[in-house]
Amino acid sequence: MSQFSHWLCAMQEHIIADVTSVPSLPQIQTIRFVRCFDGPDATALWIGEGSDILSLLDRREDLAGLAFFAAGDAAGLAARARERKADLAVACLDLLELYDRLSAILRRRQAWAVRLLEAAGRQHNIQDIVDTAAELACGSLFLLNAGRKVVHFSGHTCLDSPPAQEMLELGLLTASTMQSLTDDGPAGPASSLFCHAMGSRGKCWVQHVRKRGELISYMVLFTPFFWRDADACMLLGAVRDTISWVTASQADGYWAGSDFRTVLMELLTGKLTGEEEICRRFSLISRIPQQFCSFIIVEPGSPDGFSDTPSALLARLEAIFPESNAALYDGGIVLLLSRPDRDFQPAPVFDRAHLQDLLIRYDSYAAISNATSRRSMLRTNYLLTKSVLQLGRVLRPSTRDRIFFFEEYAEYVSIDLCLNSFNALMGHDDIIYLTHPEAVKLYRYDVAHNTNLLDVLYYYCLNNCSVSQAARAAYMHRNTFSARLAKLQELIKADLANGEIQQRMVFSYKILRYYDHYAKIDLNKRLNAGRLHHEQTGVSP
Incomplete structure (x- = not known):
């Protein structure tokens, strides 16, 4: 994809008028004369005398999206170009000189594209593309994700400006610096390209990279003053196109964070297990993790996947967590x-x-783990977080909840693990025997x-027998809660002022809730079956 504005910029000292109907063009492959027009070709820049282009626009109605360069103006030319939704630049050059200049620009652009493709072809490594682009620009190039974190960097010159120093020291570009670069500089096409002069230090170029309209990354290029603006525009366009070509063969097509994705896959599939080796691999990714690490896993609410492209959601998540490493993995993020x-x-x-x-916008859910400093335990942390995600979606107190912390579901994880062990040891899954009998009695009564006396019991014990706090936590009026608490105390004889009994009741409540909601076991039917067995045999269930 090319931008008509890049061609205008390259020819700016010769342009006397222009019309931009379609800012984005297909990749331009050739310069052709309108006198030889044999049908619409959007990959060509069409050139001719102003009168010849006007005549073509008068005759044809299928010229939308084509780009024309006129050697001299003609009456009504600009208006007809707008009517036909074509791009037009009027130059103060004769036709042959116009052809020579545009051809020279095209050859330089194509030479850069070849150099970048050759660099990418060695190992399909984005870093190689960045290295080559920095060399071509005689400057430095930074690739940032949507959270302004540095993903790749290359170059050894033009690094003495404050934004470059900030990225080198912090590994990211702060929001205030990004705003100063994009607000103060002259905006490019569709406000996606910005240029900011750095005094005697050269120029800084910021290119927004979008996918399906969503911002997924930034490119920040530093060039010396002798570099032409048009060349910077075209080089960044070529870098973007080459990276897109490289990532087109990847399953998700999202390049920012690819280095972390590789490490993550090896870590979670058990190929990477040693503490020292994990630390060494972490030292090579774009954002080196600090001592304590915590996982966030985001998964779609629908079996069909995310309601929108996961790359768009990933970019937005990186904006919320700019100091994180992020990747698409196993159908989630x-x-x-x-x-x-x-x-x-x-x-x-x-x-x-x-x-x-x-999460609401993308119909998705997030689970967040505790932190660990042990790299070899990250896989364990990930698997526990996956369990929290599954449990939280079913056992969440409110349908509004979409964020699940491990600490809030740790006991449910323990119950889930206990069920498997209990079944293996006892030959059945009746973990109801781990609950307090009085809690089972309340369940039957409910x-x-x-x-909902069991809920009253849970919130009362959870809040250390404070009626006011328990009523507030249960979203009940204090008088209503007190009345139900009185009925509860008529039915059971347990000493709820005892801290150990409180803990037992809270854990018993969670076992019963797990049984009923998550394990999909008809607990009432099972309890009634046990009662019938007791009536028939005299043996307690």
Whole structure:
């Protein structure tokens, strides 16, 4: 894909008028004369005298999206170009000189494309493309993800400007610096390309990279002053096109974070297990994790997958967690957060409301693990987080909840693991025997009388027997909660002021809830079967 504005920029000292109907063009392959027009070809720049182009626009109606360069103007030419939805540039050059200049620009653009493709062809490595582009620009090139984190970098010159120093030191470009670069500089086509002069240090170019309208990354190019603006525009376009070509063969087509994806796959499939080897591999990825790491796993709510392209969601997640490593994996999105300490326990520091809104928009759910400093335990952390994601979607207290923290579901994970072990040891899955008998009694009463006394018991014990706090947690009026608590205390004799009994009741509630909602076992039917057995045999269930 090319931009008509790039050609205008390259010829700016010779352009006297222009019309841009379609900013984005197919990749231009040739320069052709309108006198030899034999049918629409959007891969050509069509050139001719102003009168010849006007005559063609008058005769044909199938010229939308074509780009024309006129050697001299003609009355009504610009208006007719707009009418036909064609791009037009009027130059103050004769036809042959116009052809020579445009051909020279095209040859340079094609030579760069060949160089970049050759670089990519060695190992289909994006870093090789970046190295070559930095060499061609006589400067430096940074690739950033949507969260402004540096993904790849190459070049040894033009690095003395503040934005370059910031990226080298922090590994990212701060939001304030990005705003200063894109707000103060003259905007390019569709506000996707910006140029900012750096005093005696040269120029900084910022290119927004979008996919299906969603911002997925930035390219930041630093060039010396002798480099022409048009060349910078075209080089960035060539880099973007080459990276797109390389990633077209990849399953997800999203290049930012590809280095982390490789490590993640080897880690989670058990190919990478040693602590030292994992640390060594982590030191090679774009964003080296700090001491403590935590997983965030995001999965679609529908079996059919995300409601939109996962690359778009990934880019937005990286904007919320700019210091994370992120990748598409196993039908979902995996982010590895890291910090130098455990300060974000039990909940990482981020805009929770923003994440919740994003999950609703993409009909998805997120589970967040605790942090660990042991690299060899990351696979365990990931698998536990996957369990939390599955449990949370079924056992969440409210349908509004889409973010599940491990600490909130740790006991459910334990129950889930216990069920498998219990079955192997006992030959059945009746973990109901691990609950407090009084909790089972309340469950039976609730089923028979359509009440929620078991919920009252849970919130009362969870809040250390504080009626006010328990009522607030259960979203009940205090008087209603007190009345149901009184009925509960008529039915059971357990000492709820005892801390150990409180813990037993909370755990018993979670076992019963797991049984009923997650394990899909008809607990009432099973309990009634046990009662019938007791009535017939005299043996307690």
